[in-house]
Amino acid sequence: MAGPLDPRLVRRAAGMRRLLVLAVVLGVATAAAVVVQAVLLARILAAVVVSGAVLADVTASVVVLGLVIVLRAGLAWAEEELARRSALAVTTSLRGEVLVHAGRLGPRWRSGRHGGSLATLVTTGIDALHDYFARYVPQLVLAAMVPVGTVVVLFVADPISGLIAALTVPLVPVFMAMVGWYTDRATRRKWRTLARLGGHFTDVLAGLPTLKVFGRARAQADAVRAVTERHRRSTMGTLRIAFLSSLVLELLSTLSVALIAVTVGLRMVSGGIDLATGLVxxxxxxxxxxxxRRLGTQFHAAADGAAAVGEVLAVLDTPVPRTGTRTDIGEGAPGFRLRGVTVGTGRGRVGPWDLDLPAGRLTVVTGDSGVGKTTLLQVLSGVLPADGGTVLVTGGRADVPVADLAPELRRTRFSFCGQRPVLSAGSISDNLGGVGIPVSEVRRALVAVRATGFVDDLPDGVDTVLGDGGAGLSQGQRQRLCLARTLLHAPAGGVVLLDEPTAALDPGTEDAVLDGLLDALASRTVVLVSHRSAPVRRADHLVHLTAPDPGGPTARREALAVTPW
Structure with a gap:
């Protein structure tokens, strides 16, 4: 992070400027209240000790002192409450911005940055920013304003004490910086360990069924336990540094105050300074x-948030790929033409592809695992840009590059159902149609994918509430619900991309689902990735992808003489 407060954060985070303005205003008021309280208290004590004043003589000053104390307490409460509310607004805004920006960056960027690391950032990382905004930033403003104001008053009251304070105050930030650099390194090590732990844990959860099948679940549990132990040690090391550094700051502040107190006491004994001034x-x-001192404490309390600031800004400062604006692809279902297309993935490069995918027909893509079948669907949808070659949408007045299509058009004309259906916590009806889709349409989609049987057997039918990720349903049931949702949102003349949509179904159910699905998708361009024979038998066009061959293309096309829908 660039300095105590990164200026990029002020520009990026909505509400950050308001937080700083409130902190400045409250800081000025707090500094004034501190000075007035000290002066009033000194005058009252001096009047009682030196002049022998009684309560009646200092009643007015005591009342004003009480009001100042109440005002100072109110300012402290207002600072805490306003900072808490502002911090909540800033962290909520940042979390939304990071999620939206990560979505715009596309799957290539997300695959390059570990998914678990990103998940850790938008959850634990941004949660840690709350203390950073609510406590550290306001205290940073107070630390910049209150000492300056009080040192000025000390100079006016007693130049010698003001000089001592002016010489010793800068030592505190110097020691804070020295300790802070060391703490920052330790915190960043802890953050990297936490990111690895989050990424590893997320991957283990995603692949737990496969790990159990191959008997590797226990080994992964041991690996998670080892990473967790490293995170624990790193956290305890950071806490140890925080306690030791707080001791250093307390010792330095105590010695500085003692130096001023000793000089004032000696001069009061010798008559070089009066009691009222000495008390002030x-x-x-x-x-x-x-x-x-409080800033040093809050720095350690918000150290995780300070480390997360750089991660958040790194995501937000990543440039978003160019988005297209064209919508002129015609009303009918489009086709695709790929020439010399190559794509870099996390496991290497796939392509070049030279393909023609006909409009309004079912194209089935087959091939061994890892040859780029899912990558091809991502390229066709436009969410993954090709590194080389051209990807054209055909069928309109002119061929249009997929990269030039407006995002709004892709969202309305392209539908997708992946290998791992995404279902949120809520009713089946909400997951399928959302707001505005008639119940009859939802029912028709369920009939088409042969899902009415198990849906009707559920306690509340389509109103049955599912757990997060479709918990409570089998993988095959979740796939059929995903297909039903795809039908509901696939417009006539659109493109439907299906990635292993029947992989979890038995052969009899698969045949029935494919028959109903393809009947409902007539007039659409359908590109279906599969390893199974049932989709191949129904294909209008077959594309078989092979492993990269340095001597030639990696796609072999075979048109099948089948009856159109």
Missing amino acids: VLILAPEVYLPL
Whole structure:
């Protein structure tokens, strides 16, 4: 992070400027209240001790002092409450911005950055920013304003004490910086360990069924336990540094206050300074160092958030790929033409592809695992740009590059159902249609994918509430619900991309689902990826992808003489 407060954060985070303005206003008011309280208290004590004043003589000053104390307490409460609310608004806004920006960056960027690391950032990382905004940032403003104001007052009251404070106050930030650099390194090590732990844990959860099949679940549990132990040690090391550094700051502040107190006491004994002035100095001296000591404490409390700031800004500053604006692809179902298309993936490069995918027909893509079948669907949908070659949408007045299509058009004309259906916590009806889709349409889609049997057997039918990720349903049932949702949102003349849509179904159910699905998708361009024979038998066009061959193309096309829908 660039300095105590990164200026990019002020520009990026909505509400950050308001938080800083409130902190400045409250900081000025707090500094004034501190000075007035010290002066009033010194005058009251001096009047009682030196002049023998009784309560009646200082009643007005005591009342004003009480009001100032109440005002200072109110300012402290207002600072805490406003900072908490502002911090909540800023962190909520940042989380939304990071999620939206990560979505715009596309699957290639997300695959390059570990998914678990991104998940850790938008959850634990941004949660840690709450203390950073609510406590550290306001205290940073107070530490910059209150000591300056109190040192000025000390100079006016007693130049010698003001000079001592002016010389010793800068030592506190110097030691804070030295300790902070070391703490920052330790916190970043802990953050990297936490990111690895989050990524590893997310991957293990995603692949747990496969790990159990091959008997590797226990080994992964041991690996998670080892990473967790490293995270624990790193966290305890950071806490140890925080406690030791707090001791250093407290010791330095105590010695500085003691130096002022000793000089004031000696001069009061010798008559070089009167009691009222000495009391003002003695009361104000701890207040000079208090905001800096609190800043050191809050820095350690918000160290995780400070480390997460750089991660958040790194995501937000990543440039978004260019988006297209064209919508002129015609009303009918389009086709695709790929020439010399190559794509870099996390496991290497696939392509070049030279393909023609006919409009309004079922194209089935087959091939061994890892040859780029899912990557091909991502390229056709436009979410993954090709590294080389051209991908054209055909069938309109002119061929249009997929990269030039407007995102709104892709969302309305392209539908997708992947290998791992995404279902959120909520009713089946909400997951399928959302708001505005008639129940009759939902029912028709369920009939088409042969899902009415198990849906009607559920306690509340389509109103049955599912757990997160479709918990409570089998993989095959979740796939059929995903297909039903695809039917509901696939417009006539659109493109439907299906990635292993029947992989979890038995052969009899698969045949029935494919018959109903393809009947309902007539007039659409359908590209279906599969390893199974049932989709191949129904294909209008077959594309078989092979492993990369340095001597030639990696796609072999075979048109099948089948009856159109």
